[in-house]
Amino acid sequence: MASPARLSSRVDAGLLAGCVLLSFIAIVIPKEDREPIAAALRQTIVAPLVSLQRGAERWRSAWAASDRQQMVVDSLAMRAVKANALVVENDQLRKLLGLGTRLEWGFIPAEALHSTAPGEGLITTLTLTAGSRAGVQKYSPVVAGEGLVGMVQTADPSMSIAILYTHPSFAASGMTADGATTGIIYPHLGGSGDPYSMEFRGVAMRYNLTPGTVIYTSGVGHTYPRGVVVGTIVQEMKTAEVWTRTYLVRPAVPPSRINSVAILTPQRVTQGTGNVWGATLNTDSATRRIAAAGDSIAKQAALLQEKARQAALDSMKRATIDSVRRSLGAAVIPAADSAAIAAAQRGAQPAPGAAGIPGQTTPVRRDSSRVRRDSLRPDTLRRPRP
Amino acid sequence: MNWTGAVRTIFVCAILIVLHYTLRPLLAWRASIDFMIVALLLGAVRMRPGAAAAYGFILGLVADSLGVTVFGAAALGMSVVGFAASWLKAVFFADNLALNGFFLFVAKWAFDLIFLAAGSMQGSSDLVMQIFVWSPLAAAVTAVAGVLVLSVLKPLMEARTS
Numbered sequence: 001m002a003s004p005a006r007l008s009s010r011v012d013a014g015l016l017a018g019c020v021l022l023s024f025i026a027i028v029i030p031k032e033d034r035e036p037i038a039a040a041l042r043q044t045i046v047a048p049l050v051s052l053q054r055g056a057e058r059w060r061s062a063w064a065a066s067d068r069q070q071m072v073v074d075s076l077a078m079r080a081v082k083a084n085a086l087v088v089e090n091d092q093l094r095k096l097l098g099l100g101t102r103l104e105w106g107f108i109p110a111e112a113l114h115s116t117a118p119g120e121g122l123i124t125t126l127t128l129t130a131g132s133r134a135g136v137q138k139y140s141p142v143v144a145g146e147g148l149v150g151m152v153q154t155a156d157p158s159m160s161i162a163i164l165y166t167h168p169s170f171a172a173s174g175m176t177a178d179g180a181t182t183g184i185i186y187p188h189l190g191g192s193g194d195p196y197s198m199e200f201r202g203v204a205m206r207y208n209l210t211p212g213t214v215i216y217t218s219g220v221g222h223t224y225p226r227g228v229v230v231g232t233i234v235q236e237m238k239t240a241e242v243w244t245r246t247y248l249v250r251p252a253v254p255p256s257r258i259n260s261v262a263i264l265t266p267q268r269v270t271q272g273t274g275n276v277w278g279a280t281l282n283t284d285s286a287t288r289r290i291a292a293a294g295d296s297i298a299k300q301a302a303l304l305q306e307k308a309r310q311a312a313l314d315s316m317k318r319a320t321i322d323s324v325r326r327s328l329g330a331a332v333i334p335a336a337d338s339a340a341i342a343a344a345q346r347g348a349q350p351a352p353g354a355a356g357i358p359g360q361t362t363p364v365r366r367d368s369s370r371v372r373r374d375s376l377r378p379d380t381l382r383r384p385r386p
Numbered sequence: 387m388n389w390t391g392a393v394r395t396i397f398v399c400a401i402l403i404v405l406h407y408t409l410r411p412l413l414a415w416r417a418s419i420d421f422m423i424v425a426l427l428l429g430a431v432r433m434r435p436g437a438a439a440a441y442g443f444i445l446g447l448v449a450d451s452l453g454v455t456v457f458g459a460a461a462l463g464m465s466v467v468g469f470a471a472s473w474l475k476a477v478f479f480a481d482n483l484a485l486n487g488f489f490l491f492v493a494k495w496a497f498d499l500i501f502l503a504a505g506s507m508q509g510s511s512d513l514v515m516q517i518f519v520w521s522p523l524a525a526a527v528t529a530v531a532g533v534l535v536l537s538v539l540k541p542l543m544e545a546r547t548s
Contacts (some may be wrong), residue, residue, distance in 0.1 A: 012436030012469070019443035019465035026450070026458025027504055034457045041451035049407045050452060056411040063412075 089259065095145025096260045102276045106268025108134050112142075112149075112162075112261045122195050123255050124167040126150065130263060131158045139223055141264045147229030147252030147277060148172065148217060149261050160263075165230075165251055166196055173220035174200055174230055181207040182218055185230055188248065198231055198249040201241075209233045209247055216277070225269050229277045395432050398539050399425040403445075407452075417523035422449055423494045424532040426464055430471040442468025456505040463500035467493050483533050490532040494525035 026034060042050055100109065110130035114123050130136050132155040142149040142162045150170060154161040163170055166187050174185040181203055188197040200215055213233040219226025231249040239246045264273070406421035413419070422445055430438035445468075446461030453460065471493060498521035502513060 008434065008436075012434055012439070012473075015436030016439040016465065016469045019439045019469075020462060022443065023446070023458045023462030023465060023504075026447075026461060027456055038451040038457055041447060046448050046451050049403065049448065052404060053407040053411055053452065056408045060412050060414055 088257065092145065092257060092260050096262065099143070099145040099262055099276065103262065103264075103268070103273065106265045106271070107143075107262040108136055108265065109260065109262055110134075110136075110160075112258045114255070114258070122166055124164050125153070126162045126164055126258065126261075128152070128160045128162055128261065128263065131156045131160050133157045135265055136160045136263050137266060140266065141224045141228070141269060142261050143228055143264060144253045144258060144261050146257075147231070148224065149253050149258055151223065152263060162261075162263075164255060164258075165198055166255070172224050172230065173218045174215045175218035176207075176209065177214055177216065179218070181209060182220075183244075183247075185215065185217075185249065193248065194250070196251060196255055197234065198251055199237065200233065200247040200249050201244065203245040203247060205243055205245060207245070209236075209245075211235055215249055219272070222269065225264065225273045227273055227275075227277055391432070394542055395429055398542060399429050401539075402428065402535065403448075415527070417520055417527050419531040420494055420497075420524060420528045421531070421535075422464070423467070423497055423528055424490060424535060426468050427471050427490060427493055427532070428536075430468040431475040433472055435469045435472040438472035439465045439469035442466070459501045459504035460497075462504050463497040466500055467497045470496070483537065486536060487529040487533045491525045491529040494528045495521055498524065 026037070096109065100107065108130050110128040113127040113129070126142070126149070128136070128142070136152055136155045138152055138155050140152040140155075142151060148165065150162045150164045150167065152160050153163045153169075165172075165185075168187060168189060170185075170187050172185045173182065175182045183200045183202040186199045186201055188195065188199050200209075203209065211233050215230045215233065217224040217226060217228040217230060229252045231251040234248040234250050237246045237248050402421045402425035406425070410418050410421065426438075426442050426445055429441055433441060442464035443461050446458075446464035449460040449464070450457045471489075499517065502516060502521075
């Protein structure tokens with residue numbers, strides 16, 4: 001009789017053999033026969049697991065879809081950011097291209113790299129990608145399409161360093177568009193408000209500039225050519241100065257938009273930049289000139305009209321007097337202008353040059369009506385008496 | 387194994403089976419964690435070899451019913467692995483986590499070998515790649531996950547059978 005342990009071993013072996021045999025049977029039976037068994041399992045005891053697996057796979061799909069959507073959103077956001085940057089860059093390049101077209105000669109294009117000194121939060125210098133090999137010299141003005149940027153401080157062979165209008169060393173002579181108001185432009189240091197602003201100092205008290213007035217370089221000092229836009233007046237600043245005013249100026253070129261610049265050569269500075277930034281300046285001047293010319297023409301036209309009207313009145317008056325005199329048989333007084341007649345009537349001395357005055361040698365200028373009347377009535381005047 | 391131990395074991399195995407059908411599809415790793423093997427070994431070492439073989443057979447059928455490979459291959463592999471685990475429990479049944487991890491690694495790899503041999507649906511190159519690359523990786527991942535699970539569920543599994 002077998003011991004319980006051996007019996008258990010035999011039972012275990014039998015169970016293993018049975019399981020293995022059933023597994024082999026499951027493997028070898030045709031697919032048509034085993035599929036109902038699998039389907040029955042899936043629909044009964046495995047059904048909760050199927051549901052769990054389906055839910056998990058759905059979660060995974062949602063997760064992957066969310067990741068994909070997030071990537072798409074991120075990509076779109078990146079493209080939007082790049083598009084904005086490209087729009088800004090394109091705008092700047094267009095302006096620089098336009099500036100180059102207007103300048104035509106005497107400038108060196110360069111890329112501007114912003115650099116901040118350690119411990120400073122303000123951008124005061126720019127690193128330019130053009131150096132002395134390209135013709136850049138110290139103190140060359142740096143401009144952009146919108147206006148003045150700064151001045152070259154150091155010119156290395158392949159690169160140069162320029163100070164921005166925020167640099168403490170920056171100074172430029174400025175003026176308004178009509179050139180009547182002048183002053184000196186300094187950086188706005190240590191004051192309240194925008195640290196990238198400038199100050200227009202030394203403006204005479206009699207000039208009160210309104211906000212929005214455009215300030216240009218005046219060309220005094222020959223560092224910056226005349227007519228480069230510097231900025232616009234924001235407001236007057238309260239200072240201790242008694243005889244002059246100081247204005248806060250918003251720069252024409254914001255520092256964040258200084259990417260591509262042009263460095264003017266000394267020859268160009270000497271010869272000036274002409275109309276490059278002076279559209280407003282020229283427009284103002286032209287407007288004033290046109291207005292002045294219009295006024296002059298109007299005055300001349302009014303004067304001529306008044307003279308013509310006066311001459312017509314004189315002619316009519318003379319004709320009337322002559323007719324009356326002839327009808328009365330009196331001698332006809334030689335024609336004189338209205339001034340002489342008026343003077344004679346007033347008993348005063350006639351004006352020099354007036355016709356009909358004794359000693360007067362100036363030929364009498366007869367008006368058209370007199371000539372016409374004479375030509376119409378010659379017989380009545382010269383017909384001999386019987 | 388008393389009733390309390392049996393209930394605990396069943397509960398833990400149920401958790402592992404649920405994890406197999408929830409966490410594994412969610413992770414969808416190429417070398418995935420086989421929580422069924424962990425559940426099989428966790429139960430098998432607390433049973434007699436014959437019962438462990440039957441337990442493995444049932445788990446294998448469940449896996450086969452949801453799989454797309456040969457029906458019965460997983461049942462065969464789990465039956466053999468379960469029987470072997472129960473028979474060798476005197477050797478490997480210890481409180482050493484590293485030993486348990488190695489035990490899990492060997493069990494998973496052996497199961498994959500039997501499963502692939504029984505299924506034999508792949509080409510030779512893919513079969514070699516699966517046996518010597520992906521199966522060891524899956525076995526290692528399963529061993530690590532099994533050790534973590536055992537560590538977490540250790541308070542629940544304190545009462546072990548002798």
